[in-house]
Amino acid sequence: MDLLFLTLDKYDDKPLYEQLYLNLKQAIIQKNIAVGTKLPSKRTLSDFLNISQTTVELAYGQLLAEGYIMSKPRIGYFVEEIDELPYVEKVAAPTVAQIDAPRSYQYDFSPNKIDEEGFPFQIWRKYAKDIFDESSKNLLQAGHPQGELALRLEIARYLYESRGIQCSPEQIVIGSGTEQLLPMILRLFDEDAKIALENPGYSAIPKAHIQSRAIPISVDVDGIVVDELEKSEAHLVYITPSHQFPTGAVLSATRRTQLLKWAAQMPARYIIEDDYDSEFRYIGKPIPALLGLDQGERVIYMSTFSKSIMPSLRVAYLVLPLSLLPKYKEVFSYYSATVPRFDQHLLANFMSDGHFSKHLNRMRKIYRKKHDKLISVFSKYYPEVIISGDSAGMHILLSIPHHRSEKELQACAVQSGLYIQPITRYMLTPLSYQHPTFILGFGGIPLDKIETSIHALMQAFYETNSTL
Known part of the structure; x- marks a missing residue:
């Protein structure tokens, strides 16, 4: 068996046994070493490559474990016949920039958000x-x-x-x-x-x-x-x-x-x-x-x-x-x-x-303050807006009298760095509402940001210069 194809780089980061294992594995896969060929003894290969017998033993052990060679006691190692695997061209893994990351918003009115500051x-x-x-x-x-x-x-x-x-x-x-x-x-x-x-x-x-x-x-x-x-x-x-x-x-x-x-x-x-x-x-x-x-x-x-x-x-x-x-x-x-x-x-x-x-009692007070502040701001500054579903929970239903469609208004909100869900998202079959209607969650908005966030939302909805 010609051993000249085996080359090891002692300055490589890969361990020598791994380099030897990869060399032999590739030669077996490419049929450069015929099936049934007896591999050199550990002593012979270690002398030829000027490496320790332990290094050769580790390489042979890995090939044996993966089924590339077989061992006959007191005789040696022989190349096994292996099934050819279909060649599949590797696709480059996506970089961090390619992976979709959740978008961050200045104010997120999702109904599933909670108050983070009140957690014990x-x-x-x-x-x-x-x-x-x-x-x-x-x-x-x-x-x-x-x-x-x-x-x-x-x-x-x-x-x-x-x-x-x-x-x-x-x-x-x-x-x-x-x-x-x-x-x-x-x-x-x-x-x-x-x-x-x-x-x-x-x-x-x-x-x-x-x-x-x-x-x-x-x-x-x-x-x-x-x-x-x-x-x-x-x-x-x-x-x-x-x-x-x-x-x-x-x-x-x-x-x-x-x-x-x-x-x-x-x-x-x-x-x-x-x-x-x-x-x-x-x-x-x-x-x-x-x-x-x-x-x-x-x-x-x-x-x-x-x-x-x-x-x-x-x-x-x-x-x-x-x-x-x-x-x-x-x-x-x-x-x-x-x-x-x-x-x-x-x-x-x-x-x-x-x-x-105790935590529930504390959170009831926090959410009640947010709820009352929310209702107060809408009543004072935006009386034309129709509010419903405000007796409980951490969201209200907001109907906006507007000439624009629900889809257009949502696009205006997103453009302004605001996230709010339309009610149509939760319809099994289409329903018609008199005005564009949204679900405004307030659980995740800090109390001192409630008024500012509402003004930002309404400005996005009513800003005449908004572009879609």
Whole structure:
């Protein structure tokens, strides 16, 4: 065997064994060394290249591990036959400049933003430090598929005290968001079961899951129009009754009763109640949860800590009726909780020591001040603007009397470094509004910037010199 093709550079950054391995590998792939050829012994090759036998042994070992050569005990190493791989031309990896980066805005009116300054970092840091300790090493193992018992106990206690809901930890399932939990709920029912959705409305159900199953139901000032629902073929309905998203409507007492009666009329009918921001209400008394009124076990309740603590925590939960538990355990016998156990226990400890309640009280005051400031600025400077859905939550609905279209106004806002979502983004089927209508979230805008941000937005909307 001719060894002259083997060249090593002792000044190269690559280790000598790696250079030797790559040389031999390339020769085998290109058929420069025939299949079945015996490779030189470690001593022979080390003498020829003036390198140690250990270097040769490492190179041969790598070739052996990857299947390029085979070893015959007390005889030597022989070249193996390898399948030819199709040649694929490499595409240069995108540089940082080529990768899309999220655009930054001077003011972001997204409805999913929260106040960052009010978060209790020191307290949270303490609980995080305590949980990431050798005393918690058992949390390295897989936990309960429905979530940690400690957290489910705290959620059950919180729901009873704040929402009048009586449930056991056995009924609670922890998940990493409503986007994950909603498709799980759908799997508990027939694949062709129709689901009614508020229109406009938010749905974390992927469109692929509901394309042929969704039935849009109108929403008015009293919430979802149950009369429409009763005429539909739906067996499931997904609603946000305490603060309808995005209109802000509150489901009236009459419609709550009507909706529960609708569910009770047939055994396969269920209501999915998303109570995502019930903690923040500014006008009137807290709205009771549908689940708290349900006597027939027809309400599947779900909520999240995205608004009450932070969106990045990725902890949501659902409360299943006892009648659905056997089906759930059958369908999801393989399921593993998608929220890390450490995060679950951190949150459970934060709740059990009373810090969650204190944090909520503090954030209610902060958001109320922002809400009141927002309403005051619009009332004082822009009375022509129509505001609705302002009784709760962290956003309002803004209707702008204007000769320009919603699309044009949004382009003006973006051009001025402002982000705001149009209501059309949340429509299942087209709806007509008298004026361009937007969802204005105020949770992420600092209190001292509320007035400035509104002036900037309205200037962008009404500036006659704006170009599109």
